[in-house]
Amino acid sequence: MSENEQKEQPRRRQARGERRIAQLLEAAANVFCTTGYTAASTNAIAREAGVSPGTLYQFFPNKEAIAIELGERLMHEMRETYGEALAPVDPATPLEEAVGAAVDRFIAFNCDHPVFFALMHGPDLPGRITEEHDALHATLLARIEDLLGSFLPDAPPADLTRTAQVCLGVYKAGLELVLAHEGAERDAYVRELKHVLIRYLEPLVGGRPGRPAVTTTRSA
Secondary structure, eight states, rough: HHHHHHHHHHHHHHHHHHHHHHHHHHHHHHHHHHHHHHOOOOOHHHHTSOOOOHHHHHHHHHHEEEEHHHHHHHHHHHHHHHHHHHHHTTTTSOOHHHHHHHHHHHHHHHHHHHHHHHHOOSSOHHHHHHHHHHHHHHHHHHHHHHHHHHHHSOOOOHHHHHHHHHHHHHHHHHHHHTTOOOOHHHHHHHHHHHHHHHHHHHHHHSSTTTTOOOOOOOTT
16 A cells, blocks of 8 residues: 555545534434424434444434534534624615624524524523523624614613614514524514514614614515
8 A cells, every 4th residue: 555545544534534423413403403402312313314323422422412513513603604794884884784684694594504593592401502602692792782883883882782682682582483484474574573673773773963764664
């Protein structure tokens, strides 16, 4: 065996291992969405992945380790999503446009990864996931404050924090309704969610000196 072939073998094994991990995580996501984290089992995840439990245990010692790995990967992707969706904007940007773009980005992420909602809001989750979620919540809140600061540059920090908390709470409540529906009905709930957020924010933004009142339409 040549030296190049000897170097290629570990790389091929590593690639196969990464593919197997991805396969197991995808299976776990399906099981967690179907049964919830508490009722899920490693046997069910292995069965969903089409492998033996022994193969699963080569990569993960238990379902908690699977949930932690899956949760960390999803939270990394979510951080990238809100980094783009909640960047400060030009104050001249219409409020409706800024809110709509942010909501669309987050809704798309959650619809593409329904297990994220199941893991982040389910009972009896591993402590490490809970800690990560708390950190994610704090950072997300800070980014919402930054976005709101583009429209409310003179608002006291306490007011921005309170407004950001309300926006995040409204979004989370609306997200549950959105994920519970599909097709045209889901689209309708997304529009309603945007409408609620814009209606809440427009008196605050429109009431600032130099800011015109914002007009919205429910068909947006």
